[in-house]
Every structure is written in C-alpha cells, then in structure tokens.
Amino acid sequence: AQSVTQLDSHVSVSEGTPVLLRCNYSSSYSPSLFWYVQHPNKGLQLLLKYTSAATLVKGINGFEAEFKKSETSFHLTKPSAHMSDAAEYFCVVTSYAGKSTFGDGTTLTVKP
C-alpha cells in the first residue's frame, strides 16, 4: 500500500522569495517519487523525479527536491519564486508495478 500527503493545500509567496511545498509519503517498498505541475487549463508536466540515485534531485525551472527516507518526505523547493510559477503542484508516488498515487495538490500563488 502507498499514500501521499501534501501538507498544504495553498501556499502564497511573494515574487523573489523562496518556495517550499511539502510532501510526505508512505510505502511498503522503495517507490519512485515525482513532482508534477499543472498550469490553469493545462495538462500535467513533469518537474522532477527521484528513482534511486542522488537524494537531491534537480528539475526544470529552478526547482529541486530532496528525498529523505528517514522522514519519508520529498519536499519541493525553489530559491526565488517567479510569477510564472503560480500553478497547482502534485506529489506522486509510483510503485515498480506502475500504479501511481497522487497527493491532493498544492496551489501556489505568487504575489507581485
């Protein structure tokens, strides 16, 4: 069994300040972990993924995430928010068998 909890349904930051979107997961095996972004009226786009290599994963648009097995967390960060980062973000855990469980999403608002 696996599950994902995104700890904040909404996050609001000012442009130029850091972004932190939190994700905890549970799994009875070693899964792959992903962050996807969904802009309004768009499909989902992969930001980054953790499979089995380095625990600090770098993605597109300056985002990165750190896999912490002891804390079962995979938080998404960015040093400086941009207006174009405003979107909904999903943390996803996927088993080797290919089944994915999505978090409920975090809506990021970026204020000018």
Next chain:
Amino acid sequence: DADVTQTPRNRITKTGKRIMLECSQTKGHDRMYWYRQDPGLGLRLIYYSFDVKDINKGEISDGYSVSRQAQAKFSLSLESAIPNQTALYFCATSDRPVPGLAMGGDTQYFGPGTRLTVL
C-alpha cells in the same frame, strides 16, 4: 505534434447518454492510464493497461469501461453518464521501468485533458 492527444477536449452531455473519450499516443509506450481530476482531490486512477491484452481496474472504475484497441490507443467509455461523473479526465502513458535502474515506476506523460460535463 503532441505526444499524447485526447478527443474531445470538451464535452457536454445529458444523464443516461453513452460517452466515449479517446486517447492516442506516439511515444511508443506500452502502459496507458485514465484518470479523473476533481477539485481538491488530485488525480484518481480509473483504469490502466500495461499492454493490449492487459487491462486493470483502478480505484474508481465503477460506471466506466475501457478498450485498448492498439498499443497507441486507449478509450474510456461512460456507459450511462451521471452528473457526478462531471470532471476533468486525463490520459497518460509511461514506459516500463528499467530493472535495476529505477526502484519504482517510470515517468508518466499526460494528455491535455477532456473536460466532461454531465447535465
């Protein structure tokens, strides 16, 4: 051209009607998925298929059926649509994970979505 396409992009229908949503992909992936998205609930898996002869129910398959006509095509049908099936529907594809390289599943690639409204 988009790698994963969905038709139609928008559909309004009435209760009791049969509806088919279609998905095509040019990525050459074996695995295909159908999800629905409701506000505040993330994406929930309806059905998934790991090859043409392998189709499996997801967590919310009641009221839905699927057909995998070819490696590249995966259709979702609502046999008798009801208003609580109003949602945004996404098709996705993925490759098989490489043994020894990835512990879990591979990246999923999503279509643009179909917005379905059932009146």
